Amino acid sequence: MIDGFLALYIFMLAAFTGYEIIARVPVILHTPLMSGSNFVHGIVVIGAMVALGHAQTPLEQAIGFAGVLLGAGNAAGGYVVTERMLDMFKASKNKERG
Amino acid sequence: MGTLLPGLIKASYFLAALLFIVGLKRMSSPRTARTGILWAGVGMLVAVAATFMLPGLHNRALMLTAIVLGTSAAWWSGRRVAMTAMPQMVALYNGMGGGAAAAIGLAELIAAAAWSNGHPGQCAFAAASTAACLAPSATVLAYVGLFIGAVSFAGSLIAFAKLQGWMDRRFVFAGQRALNGVILLAALALGAWTLATGFAAGAQVPLLAIVVFAVLALLLGLLMTLPIGGADMPVVISLYNAFTGLAVAFEGYVLQNEAMIIAGMVVGAAGTLLTQLMARAMNRSLGNVLFGSFGAAGGAAQTIAGAQKPIEAADAAVMMAYAERVAIVPGYGMAVAQAQHKVWEFAQALIARGVKVRFAIHPVAGRMPGHMNVLLAEAGVPYDLIADMDDINPEFPTTDVVLVIGANDVVNPVARTDPSSPIYGMPILDVASAKNVIVIKRGKGTGFAGIENALFYADNARMLYGDGQAAVASLVAELKAVDG
Numbered sequence: 001m002i003d004g005f006l007a008l009y010i011f012m013l014a015a016f017t018g019y020e021i022i023a024r025v026p027v028i029l030h031t032p033l034m035s036g037s038n039f040v041h042g043i044v045v046i047g048a049m050v051a052l053g054h055a056q057t058p059l060e061q062a063i064g065f066a067g068v069l070l071g072a073g074n075a076a077g078g079y080v081v082t083e084r085m086l087d088m089f090k091a092s093k094n095k096e097r098g
Numbered sequence: 099m100g101t102l103l104p105g106l107i108k109a110s111y112f113l114a115a116l117l118f119i120v121g122l123k124r125m126s127s128p129r130t131a132r133t134g135i136l137w138a139g140v141g142m143l144v145a146v147a148a149t150f151m152l153p154g155l156h157n158r159a160l161m162l163t164a165i166v167l168g169t170s171a172a173w174w175s176g177r178r179v180a181m182t183a184m185p186q187m188v189a190l191y192n193g194m195g196g197g198a199a200a201a202i203g204l205a206e207l208i209a210a211a212a213w214s215n216g217h218p219g220q221c222a223f224a225a226a227s228t229a230a231c232l233a234p235s236a237t238v239l240a241y242v243g244l245f246i247g248a249v250s251f252a253g254s255l256i257a258f259a260k261l262q263g264w265m266d267r268r269f270v271f272a273g274q275r276a277l278n279g280v281i282l283l284a285a286l287a288l289g290a291w292t293l294a295t296g297f298a299a300g301a302q303v304p305l306l307a308i309v310v311f312a313v314l315a316l317l318l319g320l321l322m323t324l325p326i327g328g329a330d331m332p333v334v335i336s337l338y339n340a341f342t343g344l345a346v347a348f349e350g351y352v353l354q355n356e357a358m359i360i361a362g363m364v365v366g367a368a369g370t371l372l373t374q375l376m377a378r379a380m381n382r383s384l385g386n387v388l389f390g391s392f393g394a395a396g397g398a399a400q401t402i403a404g405a406q407k408p409i410e411a412a413d414a415a416v417m418m419a420y421a422e423r424v425a426i427v428p429g430y431g432m433a434v435a436q437a438q439h440k441v442w443e444f445a446q447a448l449i450a451r452g453v454k455v456r457f458a459i460h461p462v463a464g465r466m467p468g469h470m471n472v473l474l475a476e477a478g479v480p481y482d483l484i485a486d487m488d489d490i491n492p493e494f495p496t497t498d499v500v501l502v503i504g505a506n507d508v509v510n511p512v513a514r515t516d517p518s519s520p521i522y523g524m525p526i527l528d529v530a531s532a533k534n535v536i537v538i539k540r541g542k543g544t545g546f547a548g549i550e551n552a553l554f555y556a557d558n559a560r561m562l563y564g565d566g567q568a569a570v571a572s573l574v575a576e577l578k579a580v581d582g
Contacts, residue, residue, distance in 0.1 A: 018367030025126045031468035043361040044198040044346045046149040051205040053155025067201030072168030074195035080176030088475030
């Protein structure tokens with residue numbers, strides 16, 4: 001059970017972690033990193049799965065289904081776009097062409 | 099077996115959270131960035147697989163259908179979109195995440211209220227599945243997460259539509275800000291009322307009230323984003339990215355899911371900082387982006403003396419062929435003209451002649467910080483030839499030729515000299531201090547911000563008129579002719 005102050009501690013430490021990761025990033029990685037963090041909050045899909053798993057009325061099922069659909073889209077789309085961007089970061093020594 | 103499976107699932111969530119943090123950390127350096135997304139991706143797979151194993155879940159067929167549909171649609175669209183369209187795709191996927199977080203809040207609150215209404219006096223807002231009462235803090239955070247998620251969902255979709263070019267005008271009307279305020283207050287009041295009714299009085303909570311609350315949040319996200327112009331969209335997308343992270347963290351608390359809490363909070367904090375960095379690079383405050391309107395204020399701009407002096411491609415090619423140092427300043431115009439491949443071909447020809455070539459990138463070149471780097475990388479430009487503004491600015495006085503292609507506002511000296519200019523104070527690439535400047539430009543018009551550029555009238559500047567792609571192609575041809 002995560003409750004009260006324990007949750008506050010987790011919130012605080014996670015926030016500092018996020019802040020520290022970004023703090024010293026070169027500008028050239030801002031867009032890929034924004035896309036990468038966009039992928040990471042795609043974890044919302046597992047919450048939507050739980051919500052759908054608990055759904056009992058058709059209304060709750062519909063909302064849960066929409067949640068899983070959107071969450072899966074966030075995760076998959078975020079991954080593909082980030083991977084495509086990062087694939088382009090190559091140093092001159094290992095470039096394949098010219 | 100009874101305790102083994104839940105333990106394994108908890109361990110999987112821990113592993114996922116760890117992989118997300120390590121993955122993001124690796125993504126923050128160019129050398130390790132490509133493997134970073136792989137690490138995070140493995141974390142996601144582990145978390146989803148573990149969640150599917152959770153005991154006591156219903157609707158598994160529906161769940162699988164939604165996952166397959168959502169994944170394949172997003173995968174397909176993400177694969178085939180052009181690199182110039184990346185910013186709006188980030189907005190779209192981010193909006194989906196916000197919508198998912200809002201859906202969790204909505205589903206949990208409705209389920210809890212329905213159970214509570216059916217069991218009067220036991221507790222307000224119980225979690226229907228376990229019949230255990232939802233803590234007051236969890237109920238409040240479910241509302242907050244629903245609100246933030248819905249704002250992010252609606253706002254991101256508008257941002258997507260604007261960047262996609264489906265909606266090219268800003269919607270501004272009198273009293274817009276007051277209306278937003280009223281909607282915000284109405285949502286707060288409604289949320290507080292349902293909470294008070296459920297908790298204090300233990301009375302029935304109408305499910306409709308929760309739905310109306312969500313609709314108000316959607317409306318606010320819509321109205322907040324409509325008046326914001328295209329140039330500010332990157333900052334807004336980054337802000338909504340942080341919003342979605344927070345919403346995910348809050349709904350994670352409601353569901354007692356550690357992976358969601360940690361991943362959401364990390365993104366919330368990282369996204370907030372990233373938003374500030376972006377706003378600072380454009381010399382705008384966040385408040386100004388959200389509530390101001392660009393270029394609305396400002397007095398009469400200084401008039402610029404002199405005339406634009408044209409140059410032919412042949413002369414420009416010779417000038418650069420015999421230069422020692424050349425800096426290339428690309429802007430969004432280059433990307434739109436799809437000229438980045440030609441530009442790299444030209445740069446390679448110069449490098450082959452022994453010219454030292456570097457690409458100078460303004461922090462907000464393109465549509466997002468770092469967007470231009472991605473576009474250049476797509477063309478095959480190695481990242482060690484690319485220089486940041488702070489690195490290259492001291493080098494301009496010793497640079498023989500600066501080739502500006504498709505960039506305008508980021509090289510406008512007016513940002514330093516004219517306090518009445520809307521871009522006054524924005525850090526710029528100081529190309530005017532180079533020995534020669536060649537500007538490739540379609541015509542004599544102004545840039546994105548609609549401001550006259552003093553650089554084009556400078557004594558050491560020459561204009562090469564033409565479409566970006568064609569102009570660079572003729573430079574490549576003329577450079578070949580130099581060698582005969």
